Amino acid sequence: MYETPKLLGSGDSCLVVEFSDAIEIDANIKLQCLRHALDDLKIKGVRECVPTYRSLSIHYDPVKLSREKLEKIVSRSLEKPVESGGALKRVLVMPVAYGGEYGPDMANVSAHTGFDEAEIVKRHTARDYYCYMLGFTPGFSYLGGLDEALATPRLAKPRTLIPAGSVGIAGKQTGAYSIDSPGGWQLIGRTPLLLFDPDDEQNPTLIDAGDWIRFRSISRDEFESIGRDVNAGTYKPERFVERDGGDGSCHS
Amino acid sequence: MSFLVEKPGMFTIVQDLGRWGHQSRGLTVSGPMDPFSLRLGNVMLGNDENDAALELAVGGFEAVFQRECCVVLTGAGLPMTINGCHAPTWTVHYVHADARVAVRVPPSFADGCRSYLCVSGGIDVPIVMGSRSTFTRGKIGGYMGRALTAGDAVQIGPPAPLWRISAGFTCPDRFRPGRCRDEPIHAMDGPQIDSFTDAGVKTFYNETYTVTDKIDRMGYRLDGPVIAHKDGADIISDGIVHGSVQVPGEGKPIVLMSDRQTTGGYTKIAVVSTWSAALLAQKTPGAAVRFHRVSEKEAAGYLTSFENDLRRLDEMRATYRSRRIW
Numbered sequence: 001m002y003e004t005p006k007l008l009g010s011g012d013s014c015l016v017v018e019f020s021d022a023i024e025i026d027a028n029i030k031l032q033c034l035r036h037a038l039d040d041l042k043i044k045g046v047r048e049c050v051p052t053y054r055s056l057s058i059h060y061d062p063v064k065l066s067r068e069k070l071e072k073i074v075s076r077s078l079e080k081p082v083e084s085g086g087a088l089k090r091v092l093v094m095p096v097a098y099g100g101e102y103g104p105d106m107a108n109v110s111a112h113t114g115f116d117e118a119e120i121v122k123r124h125t126a127r128d129y130y131c132y133m134l135g136f137t138p139g140f141s142y143l144g145g146l147d148e149a150l151a152t153p154r155l156a157k158p159r160t161l162i163p164a165g166s167v168g169i170a171g172k173q174t175g176a177y178s179i180d181s182p183g184g185w186q187l188i189g190r191t192p193l194l195l196f197d198p199d200d201e202q203n204p205t206l207i208d209a210g211d212w213i214r215f216r217s218i219s220r221d222e223f224e225s226i227g228r229d230v231n232a233g234t235y236k237p238e239r240f241v242e243r244d245g246g247d248g249s250c251h252s
Numbered sequence: 253m254s255f256l257v258e259k260p261g262m263f264t265i266v267q268d269l270g271r272w273g274h275q276s277r278g279l280t281v282s283g284p285m286d287p288f289s290l291r292l293g294n295v296m297l298g299n300d301e302n303d304a305a306l307e308l309a310v311g312g313f314e315a316v317f318q319r320e321c322c323v324v325l326t327g328a329g330l331p332m333t334i335n336g337c338h339a340p341t342w343t344v345h346y347v348h349a350d351a352r353v354a355v356r357v358p359p360s361f362a363d364g365c366r367s368y369l370c371v372s373g374g375i376d377v378p379i380v381m382g383s384r385s386t387f388t389r390g391k392i393g394g395y396m397g398r399a400l401t402a403g404d405a406v407q408i409g410p411p412a413p414l415w416r417i418s419a420g421f422t423c424p425d426r427f428r429p430g431r432c433r434d435e436p437i438h439a440m441d442g443p444q445i446d447s448f449t450d451a452g453v454k455t456f457y458n459e460t461y462t463v464t465d466k467i468d469r470m471g472y473r474l475d476g477p478v479i480a481h482k483d484g485a486d487i488i489s490d491g492i493v494h495g496s497v498q499v500p501g502e503g504k505p506i507v508l509m510s511d512r513q514t515t516g517g518y519t520k521i522a523v524v525s526t527w528s529a530a531l532l533a534q535k536t537p538g539a540a541v542r543f544h545r546v547s548e549k550e551a552a553g554y555l556t557s558f559e560n561d562l563r564r565l566d567e568m569r570a571t572y573r574s575r576r577i578w
Contacts, residue, residue: 008443011523012551014493016443023488035276050275050491052515057491059275062552063559134278135489135515138390142489178278179390198380198392205277 001027005034005078007071008055012062013047015070017078018055025144028132031056032210037077046070051209052133053142091128091212093238094176094191096167097223098124102190105155109169109186112152120188121217123147129174129213139178139196139205143213146174158184165191167215178205192227193237206237254319254376254408260401261313261355266375266394267368267510268304271383275514281494282385282393283510285366285469285533287526288429288558289327293370295566296324296344296421298412303374304384306400308367311357313400320348321408322372322418326428328364328534331356341367342428346419364430364534372418373411389470389511421572427561430531436544438528438551442497442520444487452480456497456521457545461505465537469511471498472532474541478503479521489517495524497543507532525551527558 001020008016017034020027028051035049035056045065050057060070098121099106106117113120129143151172159182162168166177168185177183178195195206207213218226229235257264267290270283284290284307291301306313311330325332325341332339333354339345347353355367377384377395386394395404445453461476485501492498496508498518507524508516510533524532525546532541 009440009523009548010443010491010520011440011493011495012525012548012555014491014523016491018443018490021488048273048275050514052490053488055490057275057493059272059493062548063555067548067552133489133515134276135513136278138274138277138279138392140278201381204274204279204381209276 001030005030007074009067010057013060015058015060015067015074016055017058017074020054023053023132023144025130025132027054028130029210034074034077037080038074041073041077043070043073052135089128089212089242089244090210091214091240091242092207093214093216094193095216095218095222095226096125096189096191097218097220098189100220102166102223103188105168105186106188108155109150109152109188113150115149120150123150124174124188125215125217129215131207131209131211131213133209134205134207137177137179137181137196138198139207141175141178141207141209141213143173143175146172148172150174152186154184155186158182162187163190164195165193167191190223192223192230193235194230253405254321255315255317255353255406257313257315257400257402257404257406258352259312259314259354260399260404261308261311263309264313264400265307265386265388266304266377266384266400266406267307267386268374268384269302270510271381271385271387271393274381275491278514279381279392280387280390280511280514282383282387282469284368285510286327286368286429286530288530289366290368290370291562292423292427292429292565293324293326293368294374295562296326296423296569297322297370297372297418298415298569299370299372299374301562303370303409304377305368305370305375308355308369310361310365311355311367313369314352314354315406317347317351317353318349319408320346321411322415323347323353324370325355325367326370326423327367328361330358330365330367340422342423344418344421346416361536365536366534371408372415373409376407376409387511417573418569421569423565424568427565429527429558430534434540435531436542437532438525438546438554439495439497439522439543440525440546440548440551442522443490444519445521447482447485447487447519448499448521449480449482452503453521455479456499456505457543461541461543463535463537463539463541467537469509471509471512472507472535474505474507476504479505481519485519486517487519489515492516492520493523495526495529496520497522497524509533525554527551527554
């Protein structure tokens with residue numbers, strides 16, 4: 001992580017604040033803090049702040065806000081000390097039916113890692129995954145924290161259609177497909193949750209950058225019943241905030 | 253229903269100024285390839301600037317209007333007819349019920365390839381996540397998330413009061429973007445300029461590139477001299493803006509446009525100015541592109557002066573009275 005974040009111009013309407021040249025959770029937590037601080041300021045002329053692994057892109061309208069003024073506001077926000085008192089983790093529990101028709105590549109992952117299905121599920125659900133950013137398709141989350149023993153290369157031949165909710169592994173990454181899309185990840189399960197909902201104006205995606213994801217293994221029956229509730233709009237995803245005991249976080 | 257599409261044209265989609273505010277969720281902004289022409293058209297009609305219009309690529313569009321309204325075609329110089337009569341671009345035309353509006357394919361695209369058919373009241377499609385813009389790759393927004401096809405029945409919104417008085421109003425030449433299509437494309441150094449060799453940066457700003465046939469609303473792939481990286485073209489994925497110039501390993505630039513992905517993992521040597529991105533969007537395969545380095549201040553200056561022009565045009569329209577007798 002850089003000692004002082006770098007301010008990089010990105011055209012006439014965007015300022016990039018880069019925190020690191022590597023994927024580091026501390027740098028990402030810092031930029032999520034800056035993102036929320038700027039969002040809270042509701043700066044006239046700022047269109048939106050977009051977090052990625054290690055930088056925050058601030059999109060603005062130069063007719064309403066000059067680069068100099070924006071840089072000043074950003075520098076001031078960066079100087080403010082981050083709230084202390086232990087990190088708070090915003091956790092989302094994602095129920096997943098592993099294997100079978102929902103996880104057609106379980107055998108591949110098993111062959112590559114040498115673990116049986118039960119061990120793969122045990123390891124995949126044993127950790128919380130940090131969502132660094134969303135991208136690729138609406139709601140697709142880039143999660144960090146996969147048990148390296150589960151790492152499996154992508155399919156040699158990508159599928160042309162992967163159903164929304166499919167949970168997969170690609171190299172050292174894991175994640176869930178938010179909408180039906182092509183892709184080459186090794187699919188090990190599926191969540192009945194709706195990851196992208198264009199009708200939800202406020203939170204069109206279930207996961208936001210900075211969230212922690214906890215996978216929970218569910219049965220086929222549970223998959224069906226949660227799926228029915230999701231379709232009826234009555235399912236409330238399990239979310240909670242817990243203390244991590246690490247360094248500062250702004251998710252209070 | 254307000255008009256019935258008889259010929260959809262090559263690629264006709266509904267666009268307003270874009271779906272902002274959801275890039276952090278991985279959602280593309282979309283919006284017009286030439287936002288200036290869309291805004292001018294809306295102002296000429298007394299619409300809200302953000303009202304939706306049809307973005308037509310190349311032309312070949314034909315529709316029958318069920319309801320009277322005013323229309324204006326802005327952007328490229330695609331030829332328009334109303335009931336078979338020539339209807340000049342950049343002029344507001346009154347369209348009566350049952351009139352046939354056609355935008356034809358021009359003999360050449362010297363005057364651009366993307367036009368905006370703006371209608372009084374705007375195109376009325378459902379607002380999805382704050383916008384009417386079509387994002388075809390994600391099947392989101394616009395007319396059922398897709399380009400128009402023959403038989404589509406498209407709604408028009410309620411027009412502003414006194415919408416008729418704009419008929420005949422013409423946008424003065426000096427306000428129209430893209431008058432000089434051979435002018436260099438303005439660009440600023442990108443966030444990964446340091447990933448390129450000095451020679452690579454020189455190549456980018458000094459050589460001439462050509463628009464390939466791999467162009468769409470997502471991006472423009474250019475061909476020309478290879479731009480040298482210091483060591484590798486891959487970075488940790490970060491944000492992308494309208495006009496970002498990505499240079500992947502093969503060394504040829506790709507300029508990202510309206511339907512760009514929100515994040516990307518290639519080095520960005522430069523960012524095309526917002527103003528110039530709209531000019532680039534009017535170019536067709538084979539066209540020459542030269543990049544000219546400008547400061548962020550210079551680039552922003554174009555946007556401020558456009559804003560002033562737009563206000564002036566709005567004042568002109570407000571004092572304009574159609575000579576047509578109703």
